[in-house]
Amino acid sequence: MKIRKELIDALIDIAKNNHPFEFFALLTGKKDVIEEFLYLPFQGGESFALFSPDLLPIGMRILGTVHSHPSRNPYPSQEDIRTFQSYGKLHIIIHYPYCNKCWKAFNSRGEEVEVVVF
Template structure:
């Protein structure tokens, strides 16, 4: 299982990017990896070769960067459902501790973060310079 890293929140700019990318790929799913600056989730890493459709997004594990600052994953659901599927929970542990799902209509209220075992994780949105 992925180990929890000391992350105190997500940068507002990173969340804004996630929401906009999800809107842009709608009705297909969006997927990426979450990078931490050591304190906050500060960036989204787009994995080469990622494909998606209306029901799933697939990241190629062999294309994932060897990057110790990766702390989790993000993907969108093009419907109003923030619950994870069995496929989601299977993926969570492989990508890190923090796993964000965003759902249509992709506002700042339409997301949740889960641990690898499916427990909700509190992840405050903060300004990156705080």
């Protein structure tokens, strides 16, 4: 999987701006390239569950998720892993203090994976 540098930088900015709250977004793109994110209004999990993939432009797919942790813990919780399993195959967690390298990527089982930033 690959992600553009501008995109990961923008996501880190959003995570920082939401501190001390978490934010969630869906990652979308084509094939194995993450091109955009969908920042969903999030209230207690409701809108996440209500999201319809039909709202995506043709050719774009949900490739994964991104969310932030307002702590220094970059690893997914059991609840995170359950969410991962519903939405694509690449899952990014951005963590405090939201530096350029304050993020990790995981597969749907919660195992750390490499992502190419380009």
